[in-house]
Amino acid sequence: xxxxxxxxxxxxxxxxxxxxxxxxxxxxxxxxxxxxxxxxxxxxxxxxxxxxxxxxxxxxxxxxxxxxxxxxxxxxxxxxxxxxxxxxxxxxxxxxxxxxxxxxxxxxxxxxxxxx
Numbered sequence: 001x002x003x004x005x006x007x008x009x010x011x012x013x014x015x016x017x018x019x020x021x022x023x024x025x026x027x028x029x030x031x032x033x034x035x036x037x038x039x040x041x042x043x044x045x046x047x048x049x050x051x052x053x054x055x056x057x058x059x060x061x062x063x064x065x066x067x068x069x070x071x072x073x074x075x076x077x078x079x080x081x082x083x084x085x086x087x088x089x090x091x092x093x094x095x096x097x098x099x100x101x102x103x104x105x106x107x108x109x110x111x112x113x114x115x116x
Contacts, residue, residue: 002026002106004096009110012086020081020110022096030074033100036081038092038112045103048094049081059101064090086114 008020020036035050049060049070058070069082079096093109 002098004098004107006094006096006107006110009094009112011113011115013116014086014088014114016086016114017082017084018086018112020083020094020096020112022079022081022107024077024079024096024098027098029077032098034070034072034079035097035099035102036070036079036094037097037103037105038090038094039105039109040089040092043092045095045105046092047101047103050099050101051079052100083112086112088114090114 003025005023012018033050033052036048037045038048039045048064051058051070051072055072067085072079091114093111095105095107095109
């Protein structure tokens, strides 16, 4: 079965950075686009970013474009989200998602809190 285990969240000040990681198993990772989604307090699930199988094309929501970078390592079955210049409104639980531009969450997520 599909397993997605997110890590790397934490508490950071506005303007800071975090790097999220996701370990994937239970499917052929190199054949699957991957995404990140987030669930902020009081909001619904939001799609954040997606990356194609080969890693050579990425897409970002307007809210994070220019600040976040998605990447993947097919040899390690890992996907990452580098988050720079974090804002208070980035506070959310972040989920690694199998697929392209999807919010079909299957993992437990990792909490990111941006606060001064």
